[in-house]
Amino acid sequence: MKTKLYFLFILTLLASCNNEKTIEEILIAHPDEYWTYYNPNSGDFTYYKFNENKFTERYVRDSINNFLKYKPSGHVVEVSQRWSVSKDSILRFNGFVYDVVNYNENTVVLYFKDLNTKEERMVFLTKEKAGSPRQYSDYYYERRITQPEKYKVPNAWWTSK
Numbered sequence: 001m002k003t004k005l006y007f008l009f010i011l012t013l014l015a016s017c018n019n020e021k022t023i024e025e026i027l028i029a030h031p032d033e034y035w036t037y038y039n040p041n042s043g044d045f046t047y048y049k050f051n052e053n054k055f056t057e058r059y060v061r062d063s064i065n066n067f068l069k070y071k072p073s074g075h076v077v078e079v080s081q082r083w084s085v086s087k088d089s090i091l092r093f094n095g096f097v098y099d100v101v102n103y104n105e106n107t108v109v110l111y112f113k114d115l116n117t118k119e120e121r122m123v124f125l126t127k128e129k130a131g132s133p134r135q136y137s138d139y140y141y142e143r144r145i146t147q148p149e150k151y152k153v154p155n156a157w158w159t160s161k
Contacts, residue, residue, distance in 0.1 A: 023085050029050065029127060032129055033128065034047045034128050034130070035126070035128075036124075037123065038123065038126065039121065045061070046060075047059035047060065048125075055083070056083050056093065058070040081095070085100070097112065098123065099111040106127045107127070109122065110124070111123075
């Protein structure tokens with residue numbers, strides 16, 4: 001009886017481990033979800049959908065938080081980019097090759113090295129739903145400047161007394 005219980009427990013444990021979604025499954029969002037591409041070196045947000053056909057679509061947000069397909073100005077044409085993830089968690093997307101550092105249902109942390117500048121960077125993808133409010137890119141930076149009293153750390157070991 002004990003052997004059957006242990007076997008059942010191990011079988012249940014293995015089955016629960018297999019229910020974890022892959023990075024590809026997570027990137028393919030629902031119709032009302034978009035991925036915000038956030039690069040700390042850039043003040044702008046870009047939004048993407050990773051489609052099941054392995055192509056991305058780029059979006060922007062208007063002043064009332066609606067997602068609209070990106071339409072460049074002038075004679076530039078926006079072309080959907082192919083994306084893929086290898087078994088060792090390397091994401092190829094938007095002309096770059098990223099290491100997938102970590103991910104969950106709502107956030108993906110990526111690392112890449114810019115081949116032109118040789119600069120190493122972390123990039124974040126965060127999932128957003130259509131209709132959800134969004135703070136502009138410098139909101140948190142400006143809040144810290146205008147309200148510094150909220151960010152004081154009392155009795156921190158690194159501050160002088």
